[in-house]
Amino acid sequence: MAGENNSRAGVVRIWRNARLATLAEALPGLGIVEDGAIAVQGGRILYAGPEAEMPAALGQNAEIIDCEGRWITPGLIDCHTHLIHAGNRANEFEMRLAGATYEEVAKAGGGIVSSVKSLRAASEDELVAQSLPRLDALIAEGVTSVEIKSGYGLDLENEKKSLRAARRLGDERAVTIRTTFLGAHALPPEAKGDKDAFIDLVAKEILPAVAADGLADAVDGFCEGIAFSPEQMARVFDVAKAVSLPVKLHADQLSNLHGAELAARYGALSADHLEYTDEAGAVAMAKAGTVATILPGAYYFIRETRKPPIGLFRQHGVKMAVATDNNPGTSPLTSLLLTMNMAATLFGLTVEECLAGVTREAARALGLLEQTGTLEAGKSADLAIWDIERPAELVYRMGFNPLHARIWRGQ
Numbered sequence: 001m002a003g004e005n006n007s008r009a010g011v012v013r014i015w016r017n018a019r020l021a022t023l024a025e026a027l028p029g030l031g032i033v034e035d036g037a038i039a040v041q042g043g044r045i046l047y048a049g050p051e052a053e054m055p056a057a058l059g060q061n062a063e064i065i066d067c068e069g070r071w072i073t074p075g076l077i078d079c080h081t082h083l084i085h086a087g088n089r090a091n092e093f094e095m096r097l098a099g100a101t102y103e104e105v106a107k108a109g110g111g112i113v114s115s116v117k118s119l120r121a122a123s124e125d126e127l128v129a130q131s132l133p134r135l136d137a138l139i140a141e142g143v144t145s146v147e148i149k150s151g152y153g154l155d156l157e158n159e160k161k162s163l164r165a166a167r168r169l170g171d172e173r174a175v176t177i178r179t180t181f182l183g184a185h186a187l188p189p190e191a192k193g194d195k196d197a198f199i200d201l202v203a204k205e206i207l208p209a210v211a212a213d214g215l216a217d218a219v220d221g222f223c224e225g226i227a228f229s230p231e232q233m234a235r236v237f238d239v240a241k242a243v244s245l246p247v248k249l250h251a252d253q254l255s256n257l258h259g260a261e262l263a264a265r266y267g268a269l270s271a272d273h274l275e276y277t278d279e280a281g282a283v284a285m286a287k288a289g290t291v292a293t294i295l296p297g298a299y300y301f302i303r304e305t306r307k308p309p310i311g312l313f314r315q316h317g318v319k320m321a322v323a324t325d326n327n328p329g330t331s332p333l334t335s336l337l338l339t340m341n342m343a344a345t346l347f348g349l350t351v352e353e354c355l356a357g358v359t360r361e362a363a364r365a366l367g368l369l370e371q372t373g374t375l376e377a378g379k380s381a382d383l384a385i386w387d388i389e390r391p392a393e394l395v396y397r398m399g400f401n402p403l404h405a406r407i408w409r410g411q
């Protein structure tokens with residue numbers, strides 16, 4: 001169980017005879033160490049590197065695990081999910097496959113509002129119970145940290161309920177949970193079309209209350225024609241700044257509202273989606289150190305045709321994370337392995353970019369890079385051990401899980 005005291009906190013455990021993809025920034029590419037070993041104590045990495053160079057003192061009285069030549073990567077990190085939701089929208093999917101338009105789906109009670117209705121009707125316990133299988137699916141593939149957004153509650157009580165349920169998932173499973181307040185996600189029915197009044201409610205009442213309760217680690221918004229304008233998002237971000245919460249943004253997914261630049265202006269941890277981002281957006285993100293989170297699941301599921309400007313991100317040195325965007329409407333995806341395959345086949349990311357995207361860069365996108373995301377001394381011992389011959393297999397396969405073992409905080 002997570003949170004349980006480690007009675008063996010003093011014991012050193014060593015995973016030896018392994019090949020390491022450390023993802024350490026100081027090393028080129030994947031930071032590969034052949035004949036590697038990792039020593040862990042009290043949930044932290046003491047040493048990660050060549051077995052031959054490990055300080056001999058660490059080996060005394062240590063518990064030794066022989067990895068038999070397997071690969072070890074950092075535990076995977078899903079840095080963008082809407083994992084807490086109620087019900088699903090398979091009915092809508094079926095309607096659309098039968099030829100229904102979005103308007104017809106919406107008229108039949110579908111769309112984001114139907115997920116809001118379902119979430120409001122669910123108790124906190126029900127939300128936890130419904131979301132656990134999704135979390136378990138991620139964990140089964142070596143995930144050790146997950147970001148979870150609110151945004152289907154859209155009023156104070158239901159946003160708080162969502163964030164509490166998200167935090168509780170971290171008590172139920174051995175995984176790090178980071179919560180993000182996404183009040184500015186969609187307009188609830190009771191707002192009766194008045195986006196400005198709703199943004200006022202989010203910025204002046206809901207966000208301050210959520211922050212005061214310590215329920216959110218970051219603040220996000222959906223900046224889009226069908227959601228909120230850059231000006232409206234700026235009003236939310238000003239309050240986020242005032243309560244010292246970092247921001248993220250769903251930006252330029254369906255049109256170019258210059259959301260990437262807005263995010264950069266606020267020093268956002270990440271801007272996400274980015275299909276329509278232009279060069280000015282990429283330059284601004286590079287300058288601000290804002291990570292580009294690439295979400296191929298939504299692109300695939302809604303059959304988008306415009307791809308994010310990967311070439312511009314590379315050219316200007318924007319770091320790229322890769323995430324599932326797990327949500328009931330546009331990305332019912334609970335596999336980071338498949339997400340990597342999609343990022344490679346649909347957007348042309350390299351194996352190195354994919355693996356960095358679900359480890360080091362995902363950690364950066366959550367502000368967690370000092371704690372996790374690479375195999376380096378001082379960081380949390382979050383590891384994934386794989387039955388593979390080369391790292392490319394993690395990106396290449398579709399629907400196959402070669403995880404041998406997962407270690408979270410040394411356990």
Ligand code: DI6
Pocket residue numbers: 111112115185222250298327328329330
């Ligand atoms: N971007 C999306 O694609 C969705 N939310 C968001 O911010 C859609 C979420 C849904 O349809 O439930």
Ligand code: FE
Pocket residue numbers: 080081082250325327
């Ligand atoms: Fe999203």
